[in-house]
Amino acid sequence: MIRHEALIGRLEAACDRLGERVLGEMYADPFWRERFGERADKHGRQDNRFHVQYLQQALADDDPAVIANYARWLQQVLTARGMCTLHLAENFERLAVAVADERWPDGQAAVDLLQAAKAALAYPDGLAGEVQRRADTIVLAAAVTLSTAGEDEPLPVAELATLVSYCADALALTSPRALADHATWLAGYLERRGVPRSRLVRRLDAIRAAIEQLLPGEPAIAELFDAALPAAWGERFSG
Incomplete structure (x- = not known):
């Protein structure tokens, strides 16, 4: 039975x-x-x-x-x-x-x-796992950076958490394109709603700074954002 x-x-x-x-x-x-x-x-x-x-x-x-x-x-x-x-x-x-x-x-x-x-969705090891496990810390640090820089909107915690998840996934996939493609789509989506691309770029910059503070000197992190930031501005990914 x-x-x-x-x-x-x-x-x-x-x-x-x-x-x-x-x-x-x-x-x-x-x-x-x-x-x-x-x-x-x-x-x-x-x-x-x-x-x-x-x-x-x-x-x-x-x-x-x-x-x-x-x-x-x-x-x-x-x-x-x-x-x-x-x-x-x-x-x-x-x-x-x-x-x-x-x-x-x-x-x-x-x-x-x-x-x-x-x-079971937790990445077991490597950079993807580190970013995923420290996601709350990264989001908080990025939100504080944005607030300190004079952002006039409520702290975008949910938006930042989603972006950090995309970062961890791109690292797990060993594919900077995964984050760049999302940045390309998201920038257009926000722009259609009257939100300038610069807002997304600021958020990605803040996340990058938070991750690099925790995990300094990682080439894969640099590669990830070197692809995503131009994509957010509307440049075509060439990697």
Whole structure:
């Protein structure tokens, strides 16, 4: 007898409803439709279905490694396609909250597995892991730098955290282009909303300074921002 058979059935019955809730929360941020267009709906629903399927399999096997391995595989796929690890972590977190809100008798087992999936997104070592583990410190230092420089807007903590996640992913992918491509898109996205490119450049500069303060003398860090900063100004990446 499968230990969590009833919970697996509940997840199957609620899969579409859970997915719609998660997507509704995600799409409150216009980033998703702007960045991925019509694909956002299709792939968003598909990804949430896969999340639930792997969650069900992990429950059936009573093995957290099933969903942890899936999370790490999906991280590699999605970060190479324009998302960042923080986006995926937020997706797992939203799904965990949605499951918890169902108040199923054994629902905590599913919540725990989704938290394991989120934890599996931590890079184990190298510069990517260092940047990811120190993300809060980097964000705070960058926010203080921007505030000290006279930024007249509230401290952009969420925006900075997302940019730092893109930095860690680009390092993990050993691809400065990954950050440069995002900077190119983000600068255009902000510009269409009346936000000058200089704002993004200031944020990238502040993040670079914070990372280099913690991890001085790393050529990969310099290479990353030497590609991203010109891209934010609108120059074509040539690396």
